[in-house]
Amino acid sequence: MSTDGWTEAVRHQLGLGRLLPMGEAPDGAWLIEAAARTVLRRSADEVPGVRLGPLRISPVDGAPTEEPAVPPPPSALWPGPLRIGAEFTATRLEPFPALADRLRAALAEAAAGRLGLRVTEVDLRVAGVERPGEPAEDETPATAxxxxxxxxxxxxxxxxxxxxxxxxxxxxxxxxxxxxxxxxxxxxxxxxxxxxxxxxxxxxxxxxxxxxxxxxxxxxxxxxxxxxxxxxxxxxxxxxxxxx
Structure with a gap:
C-alpha cells in the first residue's frame, strides 16, 4: 500500500472509534464503536424529554479484563466491563434525576439487549435545558x-x-x-x-x-x-x- 493509501486507511479507522468486545472472552466477537453509538442513539431518541449529546464507550477504569479466546482484531479491546459516558439536554421541564434514570435504563438495555455489550456503568451529565422553540445545538452524528x-x-x-x-x-x-x-x-x-x-x-x-x-x-x-x-x-x- 502506498504512503497516501496507508494514511487514508489510518484516517478511516480512527473515525470508527474503539473496537468493543461483545459477550465474553470465548465469544471472539467485537463491534465497532461507531456502529454501537448509532444503535444507542436510536434508543435514546425513544426516551421522552431528553436529547442525547456526545457519547463514548470505554473500558471501566480499573476493571479486570480477560484474554480473548482467539486473536483479536488490531487494537481491539480485551473482553471486560464497559462504560457509557454521555451528555444530554432536557427538552421539557422535569426533574433531571428522573430524566437521567430513563435515559440510563434505555442505554443499558440497548447495549445488552440490542447489541450484546457488557455495559456495567452508564455515566450521564446534564448539559442544559432546551427551551421551547429554541433550536437544538449542532451535534456530530454518530456514523456507522x-x-x-x-x-x-x-x-x-x-x-x-x-x-x-x-x-x-x-x-x-x-x-x-x-x-x-x-x-x-x-x-x-x-x-x-x-x-x-x-x-x-x-x-x-x-x-x-x-x-x-x-x-x-x-x-x-x-x-x-x-x-x-x-x-x-x-x-x-x-x-x-x-x-x-
Missing part, C-alpha cells in the same frame, strides 16, 4: 462504518479459501454484507496461516448486521458456520462493522 474503504483492496479469488468463507458467512441469517473496516469487501475475510506445526490458522471476518438482529448472536452464528469451512479448522474472530 463509512462505506468508503482504504484503497488497493480487491475481491478474493472465487476459488480461494477466503471466498469460501465469505460465501458461508453471507448465508448466515442476519448478515447484511461483508467488509467496511480494514479493507473493504476484498479484506472482509483475512486468513492467517498456521504459525507452526499442529497449530490452526486464524480467520477474521468483518461484516454488517441486518436490522432486527443482535450483533452478538449473529457473530456467534458466523463463527460456528465458518469454523468448519477450511480443513485445518482455524480459530475465528468476527468484527461487526455496522448495524443497519
Amino acid at each position: 462504518c463509512p462505506s468508503g474503504t482504504p484503497p488497493e483492496s480487491g475481491p478474493a479469488r472465487e476459488d480461494s479459501p477466503e471466498a469460501r468463507v465469505a460465501s458461508t458467512a453471507l448465508a448466515v441469517p442476519g448478515v447484511a454484507r461483508l467488509g467496511g473496516a480494514f479493507g473493504g469487501r476484498g479484506g472482509a475475510v483475512r486468513l492467517d496461516q498456521p504459525t507452526g506445526p499442529h497449530r490452526p490458522g486464524h480467520l477474521r471476518v468483518e461484516l454488517a448486521v441486518s436490522a432486527g438482529h443482535r450483533p452478538l448472536d449473529v457473530a456467534r452464528a458466523v463463527r460456528r458456520a465458518v469454523a468448519g469451512t477450511l480443513p485445518d479448522h482455524p480459530t475465528v474472530a468476527v468484527l461487526v462493522t455496522a448495524v443497519d
Whole structure:
C-alpha cells in the first residue's frame, strides 16, 4: 500500500472509534464503536424529554479484563466491563434525576439487549435545558462504518479459501454484507496461516448486521458456520462493522 493509501486507511479507522468486545472472552466477537453509538442513539431518541449529546464507550477504569479466546482484531479491546459516558439536554421541564434514570435504563438495555455489550456503568451529565422553540445545538452524528474503504483492496479469488468463507458467512441469517473496516469487501475475510506445526490458522471476518438482529448472536452464528469451512479448522474472530 502506498504512503497516501496507508494514511487514508489510518484516517478511516480512527473515525470508527474503539473496537468493543461483545459477550465474553470465548465469544471472539467485537463491534465497532461507531456502529454501537448509532444503535444507542436510536434508543435514546425513544426516551421522552431528553436529547442525547456526545457519547463514548470505554473500558471501566480499573476493571479486570480477560484474554480473548482467539486473536483479536488490531487494537481491539480485551473482553471486560464497559462504560457509557454521555451528555444530554432536557427538552421539557422535569426533574433531571428522573430524566437521567430513563435515559440510563434505555442505554443499558440497548447495549445488552440490542447489541450484546457488557455495559456495567452508564455515566450521564446534564448539559442544559432546551427551551421551547429554541433550536437544538449542532451535534456530530454518530456514523456507522463509512462505506468508503482504504484503497488497493480487491475481491478474493472465487476459488480461494477466503471466498469460501465469505460465501458461508453471507448465508448466515442476519448478515447484511461483508467488509467496511480494514479493507473493504476484498479484506472482509483475512486468513492467517498456521504459525507452526499442529497449530490452526486464524480467520477474521468483518461484516454488517441486518436490522432486527443482535450483533452478538449473529457473530456467534458466523463463527460456528465458518469454523468448519477450511480443513485445518482455524480459530475465528468476527468484527461487526455496522448495524443497519
